[in-house]
Amino acid sequence: MTLKNVLLINGISSGITGCLLVAMPAFFANLFAVSNTTPFSEVGIFLVLFALFVLIAAFRNPVQKSWARLITGLDITWVIASVVLVAIVFSSISVIGSVLIVGVAAWVGLMAFLQGKTLRNA
DSSP states (O other), X not given: OOHHHHHHHHHHHHHHHHHHHHHOHHXXXXXXXXXXXXXXXXXXXXXXXXXXXXXXXXXXXXXXXXXXXHHHHHHXXXXXXXXXXXXXXXXXXXXXXXXXXXXXXXXXXXXXXXXXXXXXXX
């Protein structure tokens, strides 16, 4: 798998997730058993912007390694923040919410791993 392909997968999956969060914040608030929809909208907006950056990076020719390193660093930060968040809010959200946060963190961690691996091989 090439760095470009990993970035494309990362950008597309981030964009879809962001669009879902922006379009349906009340659905996700209900799924997480919370009443405040604002965090879902805000995270969704961030993910849409992040996805645009990742897709721009993927379509650069050649792919800028410094941009890919920044994206990988942001992905690693997302994983760490997700683990900390679940530890802090576990008793305040549904089990489904916690599982979703950890599941997304695992996916983002996989993206970071694959980006790092392809960067080392490039």
